[in-house]
Amino acid sequence: MVTKTEETQLNRLESQVDNGGGGAWEYLCLVRKLKVRRSDKVLKHGLSILNDSKKRSSLGPEEWTLYEQVAIAAMDCHSLDVAKDCVNVLQKKFPESKRVGRLEAMLLEAKGSWGQAEKAYSSLLEDNPFDQVVHKRRVALAKAQGNLSGAIEWLNKYLETFMADHDAWRELAEIYVSLQMYKQAAFCYEELILSQPTVPLYHLSYADVLYTLGGLENLMTAKKYYSSTIELTGGKNTRALFGICLCTSAIAQLSKGRNKEDKDSPDLQSLATAALEKEYKQRASGKLSVLTSAFKSLKVSS
């Protein structure tokens, strides 16, 4: 996670470097530390250091780290020639290294030779089955080929061992949603909520999935998670507010004719619509009529 102060520091350094104020190396170090993706800048400033032999040698052993960083950035920007040069330099310096082997495999992947890259990753994993980066690359490889079920398979294999990696769970959840496998996606989101119970986005996505699944019980639960999102975001999340309205109307439709045993909090829905109306008045008053007609079609009144 990148905190606010770190981000401002990064942006300040970036503008300084962009305007020729120096500090390129510090900027690159910070990018590496925060693991942010600013490949174009990294490529530009990293190359300017690498092409200047005096600056490069003053880095000492960090030089090779920079080569690696620039190589990955270059692959991201599809400057394959640059990436290849960097990898070749590293290859000359560390002929046996697994880390360089990983870069080579990534280069193959960037070129689009999927089969070779796949083979390279597999052999890397045979040597060290606990290389998380290679596992993830393999998932990305399958995903890049459009082979989503393959990606799911790899991810599941990875999660069997590294089951505390919530980023992987998140990726898996998103893939499941895109394949409309909502039950599995719901499980993944539950896992995410467990690992970070205070992140409202997970509550929101979980509620979305539950709402999509449908059924009275799921709808009730979805409504609860929408409310928790509202609580965690302080009512600023428009999607959660709409979610409350949708859930209430769907629940009302489903439970029509049945005895309403738990007629819980009609307030919540009217409050949500009121909050939405206020929000629209402030930010997009032109769309207010659309909103009211939408409410009318949902048969909810404010």
Added chain:
Amino acid sequence: MAEDLVLDTAIRDWVLIPLTVVMILIGILRYFVSKLMRSQQNPDAKVVKEGQVVVRARNLRAGANFIPAKSFRARRAYFSNEENGLLHVPKGQGQNPQAQMFSDPNMAMDMMKKNLSMIIPQTLTFAWVNFFFSGFVAAKIPFPLTQRFRSMLQNGIDLSTVDVSYVSSRSWYFLNLFGLRGLFSLILGEENAMDDTQRMMQMSGFGMDPTKNLSAEKDGLDIIQHEWALPKFEQRAEAVLKKLVS
């Protein structure tokens, strides 16, 4: 003794200084040798997985109230059922760590390498000091000390009449052996392999049983009561929205 002993300057030049220099050089050499011999050990698959299982089970315990009861029960069964739950350790499989240590030749090998790199140079230098410099009074410390320090400073000289502030060569060796650690961490960087005390700690840490962690986590999971926190959130959301609207 009334008069002070006068130490020959040749002793300083040929005993005190060489001894110190040799000790430092050997320390540095040992660092590089142990660095060479250190084999990169791959973590054991089971250990990695168990660590991750424990983390996930802990998450489940901490966040249990944030997921619906049905999901929680399913997960708890997954973790702690008696047949193939992830946290369930079959009886008798809790391996004796001692036995495990000896059954794994790599681990024994690693420890032997570490010990060898420590013991061999120490015996050699000790023999060298004993052979060439035994019985020398190598230095004098500039302040008086009580009799209790005699065994520390005058190892190898069995004279009770010599003043305690004189240091014998063998004691000087020992002082160097234990006292140069600070210097090494200056020369070789913080994480040098010289730190003997730390190594001792590691060795005693071997007695830990990883399966205990699992069963402790399982007990923790078994006893928690699931109380879904979400219904409360509806009221809290209402409160938030009321504040927002008004």
